[in-house]
């Protein structure tokens with residue numbers, strides 16, 4: 406992307422949520438804005454701090470988040486809702502102090518704050534400092550649009566869902582099915598309801614809403630977002646091909662993945678990863694292991710420490726199973742995912758459908774097997790399987806036979822070939838959006854002008 410310097414002397418302050426899936430798009434946005442000539446300061450929490458050394462062109466300022474060493478060691482991301490509540494309570498005053506100092510000391514004009522829609526206090530803070538605030542949504546616009554109605558779904562009588570109506574659509578929230586609902590609204594509404602309400606209210610008071618998405622994927626949802634939030638909307642993604650997310654990885658990437666893939670045949674390997682937050686039970690882990698093993702298809706499997714509840718890593722696998730798995734596949738703790746998905750040897754992606762993974766898979770034209778864990782992943786997976794038809798949905802069946810069947814169907818059977826063809830069409834459409842003159846590319850120009858006008 407061409408570098409412009411007409412905005413020299415203007416600085417934008419970014420404040421990501423401390424989750425891998427939120428830090429990567431925020432730093433991608435930082436790179437986009439930097440390429441348009443803006444200087445960048447990133448304020449971040451101590452927990453899950455981004456690696457400043459990987460981004461020498463940006464300034465990084467760390468604030469306290471109030472999490473104790475014990476809490477950090479116990480992996481607070483295992484309960485995202487309670488983590489968000491806690492850091493939202495703890496980080497307000499350190500954030501205010503930090504931003505106040507920055508505004509006083511900066512040699513350049515600070516044009517605006519851009520922060521994640523998961524921060525609840527930043528709109529009030531920026532209003533108190535007279536600094537315009539823009540909001541970055543790191544998931545699909547369709548899901549943010551549903552924030553006002555999610556708390557109401559519980560009272561609509563959809564839950565509990567009987568077997569006979571499991572596949573019925575949720576009329577207020579297409580293309581979600583009733584069986585998806587519980588893992589969106591959760592068991593506990595005490596924290597969720599107020600969180601969603603404040604997010605909607607503060608976004609409506611903001612100076613604009615940015616999505617890591619594009620018109621080609623969700624034109625209607627972007628227009629609806631404009632009607633709901635009544636602020637300017639900018640869909641500026643997915644720019645993975647231009648600004649790799651790998652430099653914003655919080656975990657050490659196993660660099661042996663790519664050389665291992667080099668020795669595999671074209672489109673023969675199924676890549677398996679459930680992102681940075683989802684966790685599964687011991688028995689689910691074993692079902693995935695046997696399913697991959699029985700499929701006889703080469704695989705690259707990310708087992709993040711913390712993925713399996715109650716286990717350190719892969720010690721639950723018997724020596725016999727480890728040996729058998731090792732004949733066909735490779736297990737790593739964290740992969741350079743974008744490089745992996747771009748590799749010619751990858752033919753499919755068994756994914757939890759986090760928005761980043763879903764976009765990265767589409768950008769590389771890799772069809773998916775959907776195994777969503779909850780929240781927006783339930784919606785993304787429905788789009789992948791039911792609307793775009795570029796993947797197979799496991800419907801939550803973490804069962805060795807189902808996994809074996811889905812892997813074979815996607816990787817070797819004719820149905821997989823049809824899905825792959827549709828994926829190639831979608832990939833080309835999305836690629837056009839980020840090229841010069843494409844919808845996202847134009848939206849970046851409009852965003853840069855909007856920031857200048859603030």
Ligand SMILES: O=c1ccn([C@@H]2O[C@H](COP(=O)(O)OP(=O)(O)O[C@H]3O[C@H](CO)[C@@H](O)[C@H](O)[C@H]3O)[C@@H](O)[C@H]2O)c(=O)[nH]1
Nearest residue numbers: 426543544678680681682707739740742759760761762782
């Ligand atoms: O071995 C790995 C596994 C993942 N990744 C990267 O980690 C990111 C994961 O992001 P995502 O796919 O969005 O999953 P989560 O980490 O689960 O993201 C959280 O944040 C997303 C954006 O808000 C939401 O869509 C998800 O539901 C939420 O769980 C992606 O960029 C991957 O490339 C790696 O680099 N290596």
